[in-house]
Amino acid sequence: MRNHSALDLRWPAKFNEIPKEVFHRADVFKLELERIFHGCEWHPVAHSGEIPARGDLKTGYVGAVPVLIIHGDDGVIRVFQNSCAHRGTQLKTCARGKADKIECPYHRWTFSNRGELIGVPGIGDFPKDFRKEDYGLRVLRSAEICGLVFVTLSEETPALDEYLDDTVEHIARAMGGDGRLKLLGYQKVAFASNWKEYSDNEGYHGPLLHAAFRMLKFAQGQGVQFMTPHAHKVNSASLSVPDPNFIEDRSVVEGRDPRLPPHNIVVSLFPVTIITRNLDVISIRYATPISPDETEVHYAYFAHADDDADLVEHRIRQASNLIGPSGFISLEDGAVFNRLHVGSHSDGNVAFQKGVRGPIEAPYVLDKGDEAGNLIRWEHYRETMGFARD
Amino acid sequence: MRVIDAQTLVRIDALQQRYARALDTRDMAGWAGCFSENGSYICIARENIEQDLPVALMMDDSLARIHDRVTYIAKVWAGTFEDYQTRHFVQRIDCAPHGDGLITVESNFMVAYTTTRGRSEILVAGTYEDAIELGPADARFRSKKAVLDTATTPRYLVYPV
Numbered sequence: 266m267r268n269h270s271a272l273d274l275r276w277p278a279k280f281n282e283i284p285k286e287v288f289h290r291a292d293v294f295k296l297e298l299e300r301i302f303h304g305c306e307w308h309p310v311a312h313s314g315e316i317p318a319r320g321d322l323k324t325g326y327v328g329a330v331p332v333l334i335i336h337g338d339d340g341v342i343r344v345f346q347n348s349c350a351h352r353g354t355q356l357k358t359c360a361r362g363k364a365d366k367i368e369c370p371y372h373r374w375t376f377s378n379r380g381e382l383i384g385v386p387g388i389g390d391f392p393k394d395f396r397k398e399d400y401g402l403r404v405l406r407s408a409e410i411c412g413l414v415f416v417t418l419s420e421e422t423p424a425l426d427e428y429l430d431d432t433v434e435h436i437a438r439a440m441g442g443d444g445r446l447k448l449l450g451y452q453k454v455a456f457a458s459n460w461k462e463y464s465d466n467e468g469y470h471g472p473l474l475h476a477a478f479r480m481l482k483f484a485q486g487q488g489v490q491f492m493t494p495h496a497h498k499v500n501s502a503s504l505s506v507p508d509p510n511f512i513e514d515r516s517v518v519e520g521r522d523p524r525l526p527p528h529n530i531v532v533s534l535f536p537v538t539i540i541t542r543n544l545d546v547i548s549i550r551y552a553t554p555i556s557p558d559e560t561e562v563h564y565a566y567f568a569h570a571d572d573d574a575d576l577v578e579h580r581i582r583q584a585s586n587l588i589g590p591s592g593f594i595s596l597e598d599g600a601v602f603n604r605l606h607v608g609s610h611s612d613g614n615v616a617f618q619k620g621v622r623g624p625i626e627a628p629y630v631l632d633k634g635d636e637a638g639n640l641i642r643w644e645h646y647r648e649t650m651g652f653a654r655d
Numbered sequence: 656m657r658v659i660d661a662q663t664l665v666r667i668d669a670l671q672q673r674y675a676r677a678l679d680t681r682d683m684a685g686w687a688g689c690f691s692e693n694g695s696y697i698c699i700a701r702e703n704i705e706q707d708l709p710v711a712l713m714m715d716d717s718l719a720r721i722h723d724r725v726t727y728i729a730k731v732w733a734g735t736f737e738d739y740q741t742r743h744f745v746q747r748i749d750c751a752p753h754g755d756g757l758i759t760v761e762s763n764f765m766v767a768y769t770t771t772r773g774r775s776e777i778l779v780a781g782t783y784e785d786a787i788e789l790g791p792a793d794a795r796f797r798s799k800k801a802v803l804d805t806a807t808t809p810r811y812l813v814y815p816v
Contacts, residue, residue, distance in 0.1 A: 360702060450706075450710025451700070451703060452712055453700070454808050455808070474735065513722050513723055514720045581714070582714055585710055585714035586713065586720070589712065590811040591713060591811055591812045596735075599811030601735075
């Protein structure tokens with residue numbers, strides 16, 4: 266195998282089984298950072314609605330690499346390593362902010378918000394061949410779809426359009442059709458869970474876990490569920506929610522957006538980002554693998570630029586209570602991530618069953634609630650990691 | 656000069672104690688009973704407030720939503736989450752009459768939690784920004800805002816704080 270990994274890990278021969286040890290081994294985690302997070306994948310790091318004005322910035326991580334996303338004074342959004350070009354000091358520590366220029370506190374090197382080095386104290390004592398042009402901030406390869414800014418650390422990653430494939434129209438639809446979004450805020454949480462337990466189960470899974478779905482009599486209508494060749498998953502369906510009789514404030518499950526009747530749209534991008542539209546909640550869930558045992562998730566929520574004040578207010582109230590880490594219909598997810606991780610320390614394999622009829626390949630259309638689609642993610646993972654089957 | 660008499664302070668502190676005890680004993684009906692008829696409860700990250708972002712972690716801006724939160728915990732989520740024991744520590748740091756019979760109170764808080772494995776850590780720290788109604792019988796919250804310094808909580812929050 267081209268990518269054959271040196272790690273001693275036995276991958277089961279049965280196509281629907283995953284070895285539990287991948288969820289907690291430190292050497293596996295280290296290789297994941299190298300091959301997946303720092304490898305040939307695109308990672309969403311910001312939506313332009315989070316940094317709408319020139320000078321706006323946001324910090325984040327791609328795997329372990331700190332990044333700085335800045336809306337430059339020329340109107341261009343760039344992604345840099347959040348690290349001074351001199352001695353490597355982290356430049357910005359805030360989650361979001363605004364800056365005309367960025368000054369490193371250590372030796373006062375100063376960069377424009379386009380990343381150019383513009384100020385260097387003590388330059389007279391530098392080597393004669395020192396040129397400021399050589400020491401701009403390191404720009405990372407980035408691309409944008411519907412205002413969503415993706416970054417990749419590899420030059421070999423395919424073009425973003427090709428990478429996202431048929432997910433694009435669903436990403437657009439989740440984001441109000443065109444991605445003209447206004448940021449409403451964040452919910453942030455650390456799960457005591459491996460990133461794969463999070464991404465394997467967050468976003469969409471069989472509804473048995475959620476009593477609210479049953480109690481609310483949620484019914485999915487027309488829609489699609491499919492996997493793409495780059496192991497992304499799309500679930501998109503209309504949703505009907507009868508008048509609930511067991512809660513007092515039904516606005517939490519009301520669909521009021523005139524541009525899109527109630528829908529449940531979940532785009533799970535490999536490896537960890539999830540873009541969702543649940544009723545009137547528009548959300549991007551950015552996740553960062555902190556360690557084999559911890560995954561930090563930032564739920565960013567948005568309104569659409571054309572919303573009237575009432576609809577914005579409704580989105581704020583629904584986003585706050587419906588689908589986040591403490592959400593009415595979603596809290597149980599966090600509970601399961603943590604319990605999966607504890608359970609992963611038992612021996613043996615995880616086995617996928619529902620909808621599993623035989624080995625599958627992308628593109629692949631799955632039935633509602635099937636877990637078989639995840640096997641395409643796992644096959645992509647196994648190949649990228651270079652784990653040979655038994 | 657803003658003067659709050661000792662008797663009023665006693666009533667305010669009694670409400671804060673009743674609130675902490677209700678949460679620490681997981682008496683959710685008792686928690687809901689700390690709010691007045693027009694009561695509201697909001698739990699929000701300070702990071703959002705400082706950036707003028709309105710999304711909260713819990714936005715129970717009416718008594719109906721406060722009652723619904725009790726339903727979520729007791730009837731919807733029951734049996735799925737790993738339970739945890741909380742201890743609320745609350746320190747009043749400011750108190751002022753607000754007119755209309757309301758008193759505004761600011762307090763620091765810290766909530767410790769203990770998991771089923773018996774490990775204790777800090778769950779969240781922050782400030783309460785409260786507007787308290789002094790009724791003939793007892794004091795109740797017209798509004799209670801828990802502003803979390805803890806922008807990233809170390810686990811998902813089941814209970815309000």
